[in-house]
Amino acid sequence: MENINNVTEFVLLGLSQNKKVKNLCFLLFLFCYIAIWMGNLLIMISITCSQLIDQPMYFFLNNLALSDLCYTSTVTPKLVTDLLVESNMISYTNCMAQLFVMHFFGGIEVFILTGMAYDRYVAICKPLHYTVIMNRKRCYGIVIASCTGAFLHSFVQCLLTITLPFCGPNEIDHYFCDVYPLLKLACTDTYRVGILVVANSGMMGLVTFVVLVLSYLLILYTIKSYPAESRTKALSTCSSHITVVVLFFVPVLFIYIRPATTFPEDKVFALFYTIIAPMFNPLIYTLRNMEMKNTLRKVWCQKPCLIGKQIII
Secondary structure (H helix, E strand, O other), rough: OOOOOOOOEEEEOOOOOHHHHHHHHHHHHHHHHHHHHHHHHHHHHHHOHHHHHHOOHHHHHHHHHHHHHHHHOOOOOHHHHHHOOOOEEEHHHHHHHHHHHHHHHHHHHHHHHHHHHHHHHHHHHHHHHHHOOOOOOHHHHHHEEEEHHHHHHHHHHHHHHHHOOOOOOOEEEEOOOOOHHHHHHOOOHHHHHHHHHHHHHHHHHHHHHHHHHHHHHHHHHHHOOHHHHHHHHHHHHHHHHHHHHHHHHHHHHHHHHHOOOOOOHHHHHHHHHHHHHHHHHHHHHOOOOHHHHHHHHHHHHOEOOOOOOOEOO
């Protein structure tokens, strides 16, 4: 079939067409976006300006906070501004760009969470070899591998979409450009493309989720023989990670593991991994982590922090 594309822009239908609901959502998501920036910047500055940056767990947390900021910034600003206008237009080029960037930073987040789980596994199950295994070179390697894997995932996702013909209608029943809503608009049979999308996004999410679950099960099995104090500390650290994983992966799997189809509930579930998870991650990692709370007090309550690790009294 000839790849004819008559669509130059799409209409994002958003979360609701009700004016009162849109105004309420505007205030809510504007608050969420401000909270995301404040929380994640707080974590990044506190880790960078302290000795925590030398620890692999906080090195990964720093990268997770950065990916959270970039990830949510591909979707939330557009969502917030669209809630104030009647017609929510996005050009074809910007739509494809949003699709690529969102899946790129989303992929980085998935792989960074996997790297954090590996770090906790080594720290708890192989404590004597931890400093040797999780050296700085390996930490950088995990981050580079995360970016590479995310780029390949996003490139394939975008390639599958950009080759589809769109000849009308052009209304996307979502608040951002994603694969399944776009497949619904393509004027060709998208069954095979849908299978490839599931294989790309769905299986990537499922495999990494299974790996994460298995790693934490091994950790829980290992700490059974630990003294009570050490077991409590390990559980406190791992529970934070597990909370973040569940908050992010459950809605992702709900949307991407099934065959290429859309449901009205998809927009609500998408809010969890595009806005809610990035907003709660800083709270989850700080409120349940005594070391992080102590660092926040030192950095923000006692000594002003400047560039890098330079601290001037």
